[in-house]
Amino acid sequence: MFRKHLLLFCGSLLLVMTVSAQDRYFTKTGRIEFVSKAPLEDIEAQNKTVTAVLDTKTGALQFSVQMKSFEFEKALMQQHFNENYVESDKYPKAEFRGVVTNNASVNYSKNGSYPVTVKGKLSLHNVTKDVEVPGTVKVDDGKIEAVSTFTILLSDYKIAIPSPVKNKIANNIKIVVDTKLDPLKG
Amino acid sequence: MKRKIILIVVAVILVAGAIAAYLYFKPTPDIVQGSPDVSVNAGELIAAFESDTAAARRLYLDKVVAVTGPVKSIDTSGSVVLGEDGSLSVVSIGLDRRYLDDHQKVKVGKVATLQGICSGYTTSGGGDPDDLLASLGTTVQLRSAGVKNK
Numbered sequence: 001m002f003r004k005h006l007l008l009f010c011g012s013l014l015l016v017m018t019v020s021a022q023d024r025y026f027t028k029t030g031r032i033e034f035v036s037k038a039p040l041e042d043i044e045a046q047n048k049t050v051t052a053v054l055d056t057k058t059g060a061l062q063f064s065v066q067m068k069s070f071e072f073e074k075a076l077m078q079q080h081f082n083e084n085y086v087e088s089d090k091y092p093k094a095e096f097r098g099v100v101t102n103n104a105s106v107n108y109s110k111n112g113s114y115p116v117t118v119k120g121k122l123s124l125h126n127v128t129k130d131v132e133v134p135g136t137v138k139v140d141d142g143k144i145e146a147v148s149t150f151t152i153l154l155s156d157y158k159i160a161i162p163s164p165v166k167n168k169i170a171n172n173i174k175i176v177v178d179t180k181l182d183p184l185k186g
Numbered sequence: 187m188k189r190k191i192i193l194i195v196v197a198v199i200l201v202a203g204a205i206a207a208y209l210y211f212k213p214t215p216d217i218v219q220g221s222p223d224v225s226v227n228a229g230e231l232i233a234a235f236e237s238d239t240a241a242a243r244r245l246y247l248d249k250v251v252a253v254t255g256p257v258k259s260i261d262t263s264g265s266v267v268l269g270e271d272g273s274l275s276v277v278s279i280g281l282d283r284r285y286l287d288d289h290q291k292v293k294v295g296k297v298a299t300l301q302g303i304c305s306g307y308t309t310s311g312g313g314d315p316d317d318l319l320a321s322l323g324t325t326v327q328l329r330s331a332g333v334k335n336k
Contacts, residue, residue, distance in 0.1 A: 024318070028278040028325055029265035048265040048280030049327045051308065053318040062318045066306030068248070069280060069329045075214045092306055097316075180261070184274075184321070 022183060023057040025144050030179035032065055038170040043077060045070040052179045054146060059103025061118060061146075063096040063177075085159050086125050094124040098131075106137050113138045118148065127157045135177070144181040149174065217250055218285055218301050218332030228255025228268040228277045232324050235307045236275075242307070246326075252301040252334055253277050260289045266300060266331075274323030275310065285332030292333060302331025 030050035036043040048071075051064040067088035072078035082088040098120015100106065106114040119132045135148030151172050154161065161169050224246065226234075231253055234242040255268035258276055264286045269276030279300050281288055292298040306327040310320060 024321075026322055028267060028276055028322070029259070029261045029280075031263065046264075046280075047329075048261070048263070049278040049305075049325075049329070051278075051319060051322060051325055053322060055318060060318060064308060064319050066308075066327050068303075068305035069327050071280065071282065071329055072214055073283070074210070075212045076210055078214055093308075182259075 022185075024053060024055050024184040025181035026053040026184045027051070027179050027181050030063070030177070032063075032178075033176040034070075035174040035176070036170045036172075037174075038168055040168045043072075043169070045072045045078075045081065047071070050177075050179065052146070052181065053184070054100075054144065054181055056103075056106075056108045056144075059100035059106075061096070061098050061100055061120070063094075063179075065094040065096075067092055067094060084162065085154075091124075091126050094122070096120055096122045096131075100137070106139070108139055108144065111139050111141065122152070124152075125157045125159055129156055142183065146177070146179045146181060148177045151175070214330065216282070216284060217303055217330045218282060218334065220250065222252035222301050223249040225252040225254070228253050229270065231277055231326050232269075232275045235326055236309055236324050239307075239309065246304040247307075249304055250301065251304045251328060252299055253279070253328065254297060254299040257292045257294050257296055257298050260292060260294060262289055264289065266292055266298070266333075268298070268300070274321075275325070276323070277326045277328065279328040279331045282330040282332055288333040291335075299334040300328065300331045301334045302328035305329040 028051050029048060030052045032047045032050050034045055047065060047069045049066065049069050054061050067086050068082060070081065072081065098118050101117045101119050106116060114137045116135050116137050117132060118135050121128050122131045133148050133150035135146060138145040151174055154171050154173060231246065234245065253268060255277065256270060258267045258269040260266055264281040266279045266281065266289055267276045268279065279302060304326065308319065308325045310323045314320060
């Protein structure tokens with residue numbers, strides 16, 4: 001009798017866990033690019049292994065970005081980025097934790113493109129700032145793509161640009177986020 | 187005499203300029219062609235970071251690593267994930283711009299070897315209930331990678 005109850009309990013627990021897990025979508029190969037346009041030169045880098053997770057029920061959204069995974073074309077730029085600007089040995093990860101503020105207006109079970117606003121905390125270079133950015137959630141046959149383009153200021157995150165190149169590197173950096181999310185199977 | 191000095195100064199400036207330009211324009215190196223610092227199976231690499239993070243950092247982080255494992259997923263825009271079916275813990279690999287098409291050389295479910303720089307890791311767990319990422323298993327990242335032909 002007890003065993004039967006235990007089995008039933010475990011079964012329903014498993015069911016609950018599966019249901020809640022199905023609300024979550026994730027990727028470990030999200031893309032984040034940044035572009036810095038300055039009079040002398042443009043700087044571009046891509047990170048193709050960003051981890052992201054979205055809870056479609058609550059709208060909670062989280063990103064984890066390894067700073068050393070950004071790839072540049074020029075070796076010297078990559079070195080300066082890691083050693084002098086973001087100090088990736090000391091601060092290896094950037095993280096975003098937030099929520100889709102208008103999550104209720106996204107119908108995750110109906111194909112379409114939904115404009116969203118994402119609000120939360122962005123941690124980078126040991127500085128955490130409140131950010132609010134626009135984005136788009138695209139639903140396509142059970143797959144979700146979340147994209148966003150926004151700008152951050154290097155000075156907000158205490159990323160100092162040495163004076164010899166101060167005019168060469170822009171303070172505002174364009175960030176392009178593109179993540180294709182798959183259902184997280186419990 | 188004076189002419190000679192001017193010539194030498196000009197030559198020095200030219201050489202210095204050439205070196206500076208060379209350093210400035212030097213592309214990021216090709217990681218895929220050379221031999222790796224260390225070769226490892228995807229499962230072993232993940233387990234190494236889970237069991238002894240400090241030792242795994244010393245052994246793999248910032249090193250040229252050749253990782254072999256079953257392909258779990260492919261993103262045609264330039265990434266490959268190695269890992270066992272049914273496990274959320276994976277090695278996530280970003281392809282170098284010179285090897286972006288290498289995703290065509292691998293197949294989901296088939297074993298492949300990719301070589302790149304180990305650029306980071308996240309181990310699962312942690313006690314934070316609000317941390318959605320904690321439920322995603324361990325991730326080890328490689329960048330600037332390509333498929334190693336056998």
